[in-house]
Amino acid sequence: MSWIYLLFAGLLEIVWAVAMKQSAGFTRFWPTAIMGVSMIGSFGLLALAMRTLPLGTAYVIWTGIGAVGAFLVGIMLLGETVNAARIIAAVLIVTGLVTMKLA
Numbered sequence: 160m161s162w163i164y165l166l167f168a169g170l171l172e173i174v175w176a177v178a179m180k181q182s183a184g185f186t187r188f189w190p191t192a193i194m195g196v197s198m199i200g201s202f203g204l205l206a207l208a209m210r211t212l213p214l215g216t217a218y219v220i221w222t223g224i225g226a227v228g229a230f231l232v233g234i235m236l237l238g239e240t241v242n243a244a245r246i247i248a249a250v251l252i253v254t255g256l257v258t259m260k261l262a
Contacts, residue, residue, distance in 0.1 A: 161208045165217055168204035169224025171197045176229040180237070216259055223256040 178194035185191045201221075209217045230249050233239035 161211045165208035171201035172225030173228035
């Protein structure tokens with residue numbers, strides 16, 4: 160169950176990162192509200208996952224899901240640039256996540 164909590168915590172991290180971008184520096188109410196709620200949910204689920212998962216593993220997986228997810232949302236929905244260096248960086252993050260899970 161902890162891995163499911165961690166997965167959803169990571170997905171909520173993507174939501175709050177995108178909402179933070181859309182909040183325009185906290186000047187838009189709804190994106191700011193979505194960011195706050197998803198941030199609380201993400202931290203709460205991360206805390207539940209950490210009841211049984213090691214700190215280092217849980218934190219690395221959580222931040223990795225958020226980082227790669229935000230990277231993909233930025234490219235697919237926000238028109239951010241794609242280049243070889245950014246793709247290599249994302250692949251390295253995913254490789255690290257898989258290695259951490261297997262360790």
